[in-house]
Amino acid sequence: MLRPELIEFSLDNQKAELKIVPNLHGPITEDDLLQLLALPDFSYLCPLHAVITQAVIQVNQLHPQDEGNIELFFEIAERRDAEISFEIASDKMQASMALTAAYGGKSLGLRDVLQNLKLQRISMGLSKAKIEALLVEFATLSPGEKCHSVIANGRAAVNGSPAKLERKVSLARERLLQPQHNSDGTVDMRNLGAIIMVKPGNLLIEKHPATQGVNGYNVYGETLIAKPGKDLKFTAGNGTEFAANNPNQLIATVAGQPVETPSGMQVDDVLQIKNVDVGYGHVDFKGSVLITGDVGEGMVVKSHGDITVMGFVDSATLEAKGDITVSKGVIGRQLKDLSLSTKLIAQGQISAQFVQYSQLKAKGNILVTKQLLHSHTQTQQQLIVSDASARRGDLVGGKAEANKGIKAVAIGATADTKTELFCAMELTELKQQLKQLDQSIKSMVVAGLNIEAQLRKLPPKEQWQADAMMVEQVKVMLEEKRRTVVFRTQEELEFEALKLEIEGYYKHYRIDALKHVFSNVELHVGTAFQRTQREHGPCQISNKNQEIRFDYSH
Known part of the structure; x- marks a missing residue:
């Protein structure tokens, strides 16, 4: 080991100086110098490893030479103050603090932390408890050791809930x-x-x-x-x-x-009829229509409200601006031109217990509680063929189209009856709507910036506040700015809602078979298509990477 006298403090007491004669003390190793720095007076200093490496090389090179009689001088360690650093998350929602213990220099306290937080402009979401805990840990560190912790968290905005x-x-x-x-x-x-x-x-x-x-x-x-x-x-x-x-x-x-x-409710006058047949004639009523019996063949019932039929509808046409509810059955037949003899068209929902050989078209859901046979159904919402207990509900034959999914207890039949199902077919249209909304929002942003630019160009208020025409122009600009902000906010909310719908489109809009899917059922979910070749048990049928996927886990 090298003699302790070879190392001493500099005049300012900030560094450890090595004074060494190569011929007299060499050759040396880096460990020799580090042992000197391990002496009690110098153990808390920060070793300067690059200098130590260079010192060993020079001393050993000069050791066997005449120049080795000259004393060399190296600063191999120094005092260093404690250090504090911060790391801010890219979204500015979290701040971490790291403390490095001093090498014989100045330490850090709470006041230093607060001053540095102020310099870094970190002011919100600070945790006093975490800062104090970090300082307690910091006090136990050896020179050069580091501790760190998250000491501030932002608070995300909580968007309002819709009406x-x-x-x-x-x-x-x-x-x-x-x-x-x-x-x-x-x-x-x-x-x-x-x-x-x-x-x-x-x-x-x-x-x-x-x-x-x-x-x-x-x-x-x-x-x-x-x-x-x-x-x-x-x-x-x-x-x-x-x-x-x-x-x-x-x-x-x-x-x-x-x-x-769509925006509330109304209370309709109710026209109550026992049976709609040839003897009664067609019905066109501005309120709601209640038929306690049946609607006979060839009859037409139109209503500005709901149509409720307590009996059967047989080869007739019902049109309602509200809901159509048939308590018993909707019965039709296939005509020579392959069209169906019964038609139900509703701006609201259509509900019935039993439907066969009929055409149903609704903006709302279509609900059939027992059987939907050989019919053509179209809905902008969901088609449900099931009773309340989900034990009965057969969808057999015909063509069913539902924008937002189909749910039935059993789909198809053991006799391999051809059944066509279409759902989730509007993704392209929704994406186009999203694009149009995006363009509209951007145009309103530009319009708002233009108005703000015009307002900034106005002379000081005292120069024009007495000019009635100028005051009116400013009012118009401010009102236009307000309207632009309101419309833009509404469209931004619509944009976010539509974006979420598109992102989860095939997850939410699918075909649910609660008990069976038989063979010869044509499944169309978006652009994905498959015809079943065998019977499937309870499953969810969805579009996965443009292919039909059967999920039996539910």
Whole structure:
């Protein structure tokens, strides 16, 4: 080991100096020098390894030479103050702090941490407990050791929830899923209970307003603006009014049948008929129509509200701006031109227990509780062929098209009846809508920037506030700016909702078979197609990478 006298502090007491004569003390190794630095007086200094390596090389090179009699001088260690550093996440939502213990230099305390946080502009989401815990750990470190921890977290903005309309009364279509219980506890599937009627003053529907959301912040204290929830149009239809003490409640003003509308409800006058046949004639009524019996062959029933048929519809045409509900069966036949003799067309939903050889077209859901046979159904929403217990519901033959999925207990038949199913066919159109919304939002951003630029170019207010024409122009610009912001916010909410729908399109819009899918069923989910060659058990059928996928795990 080298003699301790070879190392001493510099005049400013900041560095360890090595004074060595190669011929006298060499050859040496790096370990020799590190042993000198391990002496009690120098053990807390930071070794300068590059200098140590260079010292060993020079000393050993000069050791056997005449020049080796000259004393060499090297600064092989130094004091270093404790260090503090920060790492900020790319989204500015998290800050970590690292503390490095001093090599004989100045240490760090809470005041130093606070000063450095101020210099780094880290001001929000700080955890005093985590900072103090890190300082406690820091105090136990050996020279040069490091400790680190997350000491600040931002708070993400919480977007507002969308407005919701909560209906407080039942509708005629819901009676199909609510058969009456007998006194002995059994269920009478033929008794669907009383017709749904309301009286003046009954609460029909309540709006839960959209919320504004809660703004967030990042660790720099910058505000993250929350997006408000999307509002819903809420209007009073015929026979209704808003409650005097609550504008979010809609009540009935007349007695009649409640009918759901896209933005609220209305109460219709009800035309009650026993049977619609040749003896009664066609029906075209501005309210809702209740037929306690049947609709006969060749008859046409049109309604501006709902159509409810307690009996059968046989080879007839029903058109409603509301829902169509048939308590028993919808029966038709195939004509010579291959068209179907019964047609049901609704702006709302279509519900029935049994349907055969009929054409059904609805903007809302189509619900068949027992059997849908050899028919052509089209809905912009979902086709459901199932009773309330999901034990019965056969979809056999014909063609079924449902934009937002098909659910049935059994699809096809053991006799290999050809059955065609189409769902989730609108992805291309939705993507086009998203693109158009994106372009519209960008154009409104540009329009808003142009208005702001015009406002910035205005002279000081005191120069024009007495000019009525100028004041009016400024008001117009400010109102246009406000309208642009409102429209842009609405379209941004629509954009986000549509984007989420597209991202989960094939996950949500699929075919669900609750018990069976038989052979010879043509499955179309988006662009994916497959004809079943065998029977499948309960499964979810979806589009996976443009191929039909059967998932039996559910």
